[in-house]
Amino acid sequence: MTELLTAAQMRAIESDAIASGAVTGRELMERAGRGVLEAIFEEWPQLAAAPHRAAVVCGPGNNGGDGFVVARLLADWGWQVETFLYGDAERLPPDARANCDRWRGMGGDVRPLDAFNEIPSEHPDVVIDALFGTGLARGLDAGAAHAVGLMGIMRSWSPPVRVVAVDMPSGYCADSGRRLFDEPEVITRSVQRRPGADLTVTFERPRLGHRLDEAAQVVGRITVKPLGIRHEIDGPLQNSKTPIAKDCRVLPVWLQKAGEGQKYDHGHALVLSGGAGRTGAARLAARGALRIGAGLVTLGVPPAAQMEVACQITAVMLRRVADAEALTGLLGDNRINALCLGPGLGVEEAQAALLTAALASGRAAVLDADALTLIARDPALFAALHENCVLTPHGGEFARLFPDIAARLEAKPVTGPAYSKVDATRDAAARAGSTVLFKGADTVIAAPDGRCTVHSAQGDRAAPWLATAGAGDVLAGMIAGLQARGLAPDH
Incomplete structure (x- = not known):
């Protein structure tokens, strides 16, 4: 790079x-x-x-x-x-x-x-x-x-x-x-x-x-x-x-799989869904994880949403996850090596309990959307973040998670060098002890130790068609799929 x-x-x-x-x-x-x-x-x-x-x-x-x-x-x-x-x-x-x-x-x-x-x-x-x-x-x-x-x-x-x-x-x-x-x-x-x-x-x-x-x-x-x-x-x-x-590098269009391998050799991602009528975002994330190359993807859904999801998906597996206890039991399967929480999840106590159980497992976890809202509300959840987590906030979510850092970034610069999005993302990652992917036309990805990559979607790299509902859900799923494949967040 x-x-x-x-x-x-x-x-x-x-x-x-x-x-x-x-x-x-x-x-x-x-x-x-x-x-x-x-x-x-x-x-x-x-x-x-x-x-x-x-x-x-x-x-x-x-x-x-x-x-x-x-x-x-x-x-x-x-x-x-x-x-x-x-x-x-x-x-x-x-x-x-x-x-x-x-x-x-x-x-x-x-x-x-x-x-x-x-x-x-x-x-x-x-x-x-x-x-x-x-x-x-x-x-x-x-x-x-x-x-x-x-x-x-x-x-x-x-x-x-x-x-x-x-x-x-x-x-x-x-x-x-x-x-x-x-x-x-x-x-x-x-x-x-x-x-x-x-x-x-x-x-x-x-x-x-x-x-x-x-x-x-x-x-x-x-x-x-x-x-x-x-x-x-x-x-x-x-x-x-x-x-x-560093400037971002582009992964191969197709991630190679071992010729003699089977599905579990290529990782198993679990995506948690919200309740009935709120499953679309999680389904998009699950498809993203599967298409990026995870060997197996499972959607964990509450009982009320099981039929709705079953009618919509084929290649993605389906498991009933009624509560945090059920999630802990499911995570007893060590072959599940990457999690995705947040798209369409919900922000009530039941979902906070699911997030607590997921973080306690220590698994690689992509935290987006509603999961970020829950973390911003609850200092105990923020304290439970670990180095295997990837937080994927847009500007509003970043401001809720790191209000003081966001305020410094938003302040009108008078002199240079001005506080930058790279500075802000590095500070946020160090505070969270997790990788932070700060989304935008100038996406910045920072690790807790200060390593940083920038993807600027400008000029011939612009992708304005991604500015649409659901793109962030697919991104979260793709990151979970890559983590299931064993790639570290900085890759």
Whole structure:
């Protein structure tokens, strides 16, 4: 799986590479600029065929230095290039200042950011957003926010201006993906596209913010370019005190089964159902467990629902579970190695007793929906959670389970790095002593020890058809099926 880095982790990698003598800061800046140029021409080959117009918006840090390199390289390609600087060139960091001077030395003009905000009379074909990148640690002032908003408007012009972000669309936290600015009036007055990029070019590894929150919706296509420091990356990553978050990996479409195996070799999942008229969610979960590859799936149903369920299912087994005592007896069969509780279960005392019995068994257990509601209500149930449990809350359920953590996540960020969904899920998993799968377009899965995986359903990975009733029930069943197959939650 691909590591997802924070801004601080990437800075440490670059600092170590420079300290080792393997590369200088100016060399890294040059490589970054060349990577941006390559990415532009790879994304839009027609732009390499003839000169075009570009506006390069440079910030007060090293991201701005990358922008000056891109400006010079585009000019060398024959493009007409205008550069705009936020801040004072005299106060740029040394490497960025050197590239600014080099740009000026070849006849390039550096105009103040206010000139960009006046909207140029001749529209550029491409805008390079090199304002802040991953270094943003504070909110934007009015001038910078206006420039960011203007880039969003330009993307809606006819023909549209292509916006290319260096490392990160400006105004978004590289660690959390959260927006650190209020959309300026120039945006809120219109129905134009929100600030962001068509292409984001980053280096060596994606950043967490590319996959999370609002930034994941506005980064466009992400291209990762090398800086030639691959050998210098391993040390900081291995020595990190916090486990590195990772991008999700995709399991094979079909999980292999041993040729000589029988059904119990591939696990037995038990899904508990609610009462009459409330069995649909559990039936969906049971089918999910079966289709993902569990060798055997049993639906445990209360007596009043037995006929209803029997008329609906075929490949799934059916057992009557009248109460917690009956469940304990059923769990005497050690071949049942994974449980799923919550979809359509109910939230009364009888269901709380079932959940207590399930947790006491120590079995791998997926806890969703009503099970999460019961746990949020009862500190004793929360205390009974264990490392074999997987909690699968959506935002509302997460807030009921972990109200203080959710409040911190929902608080409007003022400075960066902002508290992220990764931070929140890690904190929740550590508190529960269980794996937490925090659902959403940016699903985060965290183990109690801090290991973390992110699945961002954005761009070509978007799956809007899953935003429908029953999808979460199927997911819970699939996780139970995978646990029955012996896969650990972090797999």
